[in-house]
Amino acid sequence: MKIVILDGYTTNPGDVGWGELPGLGDCTIHDYSKTNQIIERAKDAEVVLTNKTIIGKEIFKGLPKLKMISVLATGYNIVDVEAANEAGVVVSNVPTYGTNSVAQMAFAHILEFAQHVGYHSETVRNGRWSKSRDFCYWDFPMVELSGLTVGIVGFGRIGQATAKIALGFGMKVIACDPVITKSPLEDVRITNLEIVFKESDFVSLHCNLTAENKGFVNKQLFATMKKTAYLINTSRGPLINEADLLEVLNKGVIAGAGLDVVTVEPPAADDPLHKAKNCQITPHISWATTAARKRLVDITIGNIKAYISGRPVNIVNNPVRK
Secondary structure (H helix, E strand, C coil): CEEEECCCCCCCCCCCCCCCHHHHCEEEECCCCCHHHHHHHHCCCCEEEECCCCECHHHHHCCCCCCEEEECCCCCCCECHHHHHHHCCEEECCCCCCHHHHHHHHHHHHHHHHHCHHHHHHHHHCCCHHHCCCCCCCCCCCCCCCCCEEEEECCCHHHHHHHHHHHHCCCEEEEECCCCCCCCCCCEEECCHHHHHHHCCEEEECCCCCCCCCCCECHHHHCCCCCCCEEEECCCHHHECHHHHHHHHHHCCCCEEEECCCCCCCCCCCCHHHHCCCEEECCCCCCCCHHHHHHHHHHHHHHHHHHHCCCCCCECCCCCCC
């Protein structure tokens, strides 16, 4: 069996290894692949692994031996699932590897807004503390999280993990989710989207991107938020109408935004969000802890082993049997 990894570098730049994967078949690993390289590189492959390399409808026509696509991520919108169904190709993902890491990143952004650790550390590095007449200084209000409210949009595994951290800080937690009406966690109140945005000091997005919710965080919702509130997004960039976000940040409608994801990744060098007022952006790294990436590889190996055994797991599509 031939296995081809199209873009292995971001998952494993050399620090977590590929475990048993090379032993499961004739395995070729590419750090990156352009669209026009996919067919040539994978034309004889039965199993293809991809992280962000898009496998569109036309690609399937050039991969007659393909039987499985294993996505090295939770989101699988990079694969044309309908085309995979028609081609009889199984598509699997890795749904649970980064739960704690993503929740941790949401709070990294929250804590940066509360304490401004990075900013103040830089002022010390630049010599300001050494020249200070006082034993301490701060340039922003220091915010105590205890007693404040965090609102969680999307209360699945990651949303619940974020809630547990918030509760540990003594915060109040409210949440909304289209399929959850009663919280599985004590001390978390389930409510609606409008109340989450209206009452929260921090709103944290933890929902999947769908055709229905694209751009749902817009100026109408921003207008309901407290002027002192912050928006955190570690899910998918297109959930937010970025033109509206830029406007409300620069006008001071909300206090700030912490983004680990944006609509276009990587963003353009002149993306106006880079200069937006109180907008901190990290390069889509909430998933990238060493522990999470090791789990990602291990679960992917399990997916492929299950496929080989004839009992595939973590399947996200309904391929036509041939």
